[in-house]
Amino acid sequence: xxxxxxxxxxxxxxxxxxxxxxxxxxxxxxxxxxxxxxxxxxxxxxxxxxxxxxxxxxxxxxxxxxxxxxxxxxxxxxxxxxxxxxxxxxxxxxxxxxxxxxxxxxxxxxxxxxxxxxxxxxxxxxxxxxxxxxxxxx
Numbered sequence: 811x812x813x814x815x816x817x818x819x820x821x822x823x824x825x826x827x828x829x830x831x832x833x834x835x836x837x838x839x840x841x842x843x844x845x846x847x848x849x850x851x852x853x854x855x856x857x858x859x860x861x862x863x864x865x866x867x868x869x870x871x872x873x874x875x876x877x878x879x880x881x882x883x884x885x886x887x888x889x890x891x892x893x894x895x896x897x898x899x900x901x902x903x904x905x906x907x908x909x910x911x912x913x914x915x916x917x918x919x920x921x922x923x924x925x926x927x928x929x930x931x932x933x934x935x936x937x938x939x940x941x942x943x944x945x946x947x948x
Contacts, residue, residue: 839867847879852886859894869904877912889915 837860843853878886893911901907
């Protein structure tokens, strides 16, 4: 019976660990990000970036946070990932840089949908047949 009790204790511990929020540390600005209207995952990702020291909360102005809030969760997370992977060592205005990343993301998103619509082109198989005919005749 002791093994069974120990087995249950281990099982309970495993179930508790993912829900244990004390292991997740947030900066004092996490609550502010949530109150600003950012989705939880976006606020957590931005808070992680703060914790890495890549950028500080004071480096981002209200406009950058507001602009980030306008994205859907997936878009905002993509923007933050791109921002995180950027070399910010020579960037003086990180807030403006983040806004630039968001603008670029929006432009690529618009172009991507237009590119997909206009990618209809000639059939590769037909081109190969015609090339073979031309090559054989020469």
